[in-house]
Amino acid sequence: MNTQESAIAFELDRKPDQALETVELTTGSSPTAAVVWLHGLGADGHDFEPIVPHLLWQGAPAIRFVFPHAPIRPVTINAGMKMRAWYDIVNFSLSREHDQKGIAKSVNQAAALIARERERGIASDRIIVAGFSQGGAIALQLALRYPERLAGLVALSTYLLMEQRLQQEQHEANKDLPVFVGHGVSDPVVPWFLGEQVAGYLRRMGHDVEWHSYPMLHAVCPQEIAALSAWLRKCLT
Numbered sequence: 001m002n003t004q005e006s007a008i009a010f011e012l013d014r015k016p017d018q019a020l021e022t023v024e025l026t027t028g029s030s031p032t033a034a035v036v037w038l039h040g041l042g043a044d045g046h047d048f049e050p051i052v053p054h055l056l057w058q059g060a061p062a063i064r065f066v067f068p069h070a071p072i073r074p075v076t077i078n079a080g081m082k083m084r085a086w087y088d089i090v091n092f093s094l095s096r097e098h099d100q101k102g103i104a105k106s107v108n109q110a111a112a113l114i115a116r117e118r119e120r121g122i123a124s125d126r127i128i129v130a131g132f133s134q135g136g137a138i139a140l141q142l143a144l145r146y147p148e149r150l151a152g153l154v155a156l157s158t159y160l161l162m163e164q165r166l167q168q169e170q171h172e173a174n175k176d177l178p179v180f181v182g183h184g185v186s187d188p189v190v191p192w193f194l195g196e197q198v199a200g201y202l203r204r205m206g207h208d209v210e211w212h213s214y215p216m217l218h219a220v221c222p223q224e225i226a227a228l229s230a231w232l233r234k235c236l237t
Contacts, residue, residue, distance in 0.1 A: 011108050012107070012108060012111040012142075012145060012146060012147060018071075018109070019109070019112060020068040020069060020070075020071075020109045020110070020112070020113065021045070021068065021069045022045060022066050022067060022068045022069065022113065023044075023045035023046055023049060023066075023067040023068075023069070024064060024065065024066055024067070025049060025052050025064075025065045025067075026062065026063070026064045026065070027052065027056060027060065027062055027063045027064075027065075028061070028062030028063075029062060030062060031061070031062040031063055031064040031122065032061045032062060032063075032122065032126060033061050033062075033063045033064070033122060033126040033127070033128075033151070033236045034063065034064045034065070034066060034117040034122050034126065034127045034128070035063060035064075035065050035066065035127075035128045035129075035130055035154075035232075036066045036068070036110065036113050036114060036117070036127065036128070036129050036130065037065060037066065037067050037130040037131065037132075037135075037154075038068060038070070038086065038110060038130070038131035038132070038134075038135030038136070038138050038139050039067065039068075039069075039070065039084070039131075039132060039135050040132045040133030040134050040135050040136075040157075041075070041083070041084075041085050041086075041089070041133060041134040042075075042078075042083045042084060042085070043084065043132075044069050044070075044084050045067035045068055045069045046067065047067070047132075048067060048132065048220075049065075049067060051220070051225055052065050054222075054225050054226075054229065055225065055228060055229045055232060056229070057229055057230075057232075057233050059237075060233070060236070060237075061236060061237070063236070064117070064120075064122070066113055066117070068109075068110065068113060069084060070084040070085055070086045070106070070134075070135070071084065071085070071106075072084055072085075073085050073088060073102070074088065075088055075089055076088055076089060076090040076091070077089045077090065077091065077092060085102075085134065086102070086103070086106040086134050086135060086137070086138045087099040087102030087103045087105075087106060087134070087138075088102055089134075100162075103137075103138065103141065103161060103162070106138050107138055107141045107142045107145070110129075110138060110139070110142050111142055111146065114127055114129070114142075114146065114150075118148075124146075124148035124149055124150055125148075125149045125150065125151055126151055126236065127150055127151055128150065128151045128152045128153070128154060128232070128235060128236070129142055129143040129146075129150060129152075129153050129154070130153070130154035130155075130156070131154070131155065131156065131158060132156040132157055132158065132220070133156070133157050133158055133189065133190055133218065134158075135158075136154075136155045136156055136157065136158025136159075137158050137159055137160070137161045139153060139154070139155060139158075140153065140155055140158065140160065140161070140166070140198070141161060141162070141166060143174060143177060144166060144169075144170045144171070144174055144177070144205075145166075145169055145170065145171055145174075146171060146173065146174055147171050147173055148173055149173045149174060149177075150173075150174055150177060151178075151235045151236060152177060152178040152179065152180065152231075152232075152235040153177055153178070153179045153180070154179075154180045154228065154231075155179060155180070155181045155182075155195075155198055156181075156182050156183070156220060156224075157182070157183050157184060157187055157189075157190050157195065157218055157219070157220075158183075158190060158194075158195065158198060159190055159194040159195070159197070159198065160194070160197060160198055160201060163201060167205060170205065175205070175206055175207075176206050176207060176208060177207055177208075178207070178208045178210070178231075178234075178235055179199075179202050179207050179208065179209045179210070180210050180212075180227075180228055180231045181195060181198050181199045181202070181209055181210070181211045181212070182195070182211075182212045182213070182214065182220070182224045182227070182228070183195025183196070183212075183213050183214070184213070184214055184215070184216035184217050184218060184219060184221075185213050185214065185215055185216075186215065186216065186217050187216075187217055187218045188217060188218065189217075189218040190218060192213060195213070196211070196213075199211040210227075210231055212224060212227050
């Protein structure tokens with residue numbers, strides 16, 4: 001771990017200076033569960049909104065889906081073009097060790113969304129943190145560090161960041177958190193073996209990991225959505 005990385009602070013209990021804008025979809029009155037779902041690089045909070053009806057099951061509780069928009073920032077690998085991103089990606093290295101300050105800021109901002117759900121009356125162990133691609137990398141950092149028990153973690157088509165530090169800083173409250181990991185075997189953006197690496201890493205840390213791979217690119221597919229729905233049902237009923 002380098003000095004710069006070790007100096008970055010994850011302050012999950014501190015209200016961030018700038019709150020994230022969100023898209024919200026509630027499946028019934030008086031929700032008793034919540035899913036905070038982070039999109040991928042260049043997308044926005046509307047990206048996964050259409051799949052919500054397909055994630056529900058007969059008798060499902062009322063769930064509030066919270067889809068935050070990442071801040072707009074220049075992304076180095078895209079010639080400095082401004083887009084929604086959870087942190088800057090400075091090169092194509094498989095280590096994905098990029099923009100430590102941006103990573104920490106996004107984790108802290110996403111943690112504030114969990115705190116807001118708690119203030120709205122939803123217990124922490126009824127809150128699931130989810131993310132796709134770059135958003136999944138942030139979700140991993142958040143859920144494993146969070147100081148209150150969560151319901152679960154969803155990591156789709158994603159990869160590990162700062163794995164050595166994450167293992168050291170995992171919070172006791174979520175040491176055996178259930179995790180759904182899904183990945184496309186033909187993913188040209190985040191290679192399949194990085195998803196397999198996520199699943200193996202979390203299993204070694206003691207997590208109950210449900211690992212799925214699908215014949216798809218950097219995306220989600222109906223089979224994955226169906227499997228995720230079944231997993232959500234286990235976590236929230």
